[in-house]
């Protein structure tokens with residue numbers, strides 16, 4: 001069997017003296033959608049930060065395409081095709097929608113082709129292409145953030161809480177956007193909305209107290225299973 005795209009092996013991460021990840025082991029295969037679920041504060045965002053080398057693991061390894069990337073610069077990880085859509089979305093509010101997409105296309109790549117890809121995948125954005133991104137709704141901003149991740153030619157997109165703070169109808173639109181993105185790239189999602197996470201993902205990992213405590217195929221579980229609920233309810 002070929003190696004997974006991403007592998008975390010017994011990863012330990014700290015903020016100062018606080019031991020946050022206490023041995024996280026997980027893998028993501030190319031083409032998959034994988035969801036990281038768990039309560040607030042258990043280490044999901046820290047797992048994404050550790051993959052990106054924004055927080056460097058003190059023990060354990062992060063491998064991408066079989067290469068140990070632990071301790072590399074974050075820009076080196078990005079250069080290898082790992083993209084990040086953080087919780088706060090980080091779009092440029094003073095730029096138009098189209099400008100936001102254009103600047104996300106890597107230098108040396110065809111900018112117009114990137115814009116076409118973004119607007120074909122997210123027709124809603126095309127309608128708003130000339131608006132300042134800061135004037136978009138929360139859901140549209142999330143869609144723009146996903147579009148930017150997509151045109152960034154990433155082979156792996158790390159998406160942190162894409163549904164957070166969005167109304168249910170908007171969440172449906174963002175789910176559609178992520179499904180469209182998943183056609184183009186591999187996704188690792190942090191998502192507190194369990195039904196959404198299970199709906200989007202092929203596999204899940206449950207994080208609790210800095211460790212993976214359960215994992216499997218989303219086809220084998222439902223959002224009201226006690227197996228998952230006990231790690232997710234407060």
Ligand SMILES: Nc1ncnc2c1ncn2[C@@H]1O[C@H](COP(=O)(O)OP(=O)(O)OP(=O)(O)O)[C@@H](O)[C@H]1O
Nearest residue numbers: 015016018020038039040041042043044045046047
């Ligand atoms: N920069 C930081 N310095 C110190 N502690 C931090 C820092 N960032 C996060 N933490 C702590 O690390 C723990 C894990 O946070 P993390 O953000 O990874 O959790 P999470 O599972 O993503 O939850 P949430 O959805 O609330 O972000 C929490 O206890 C949090 O308070």
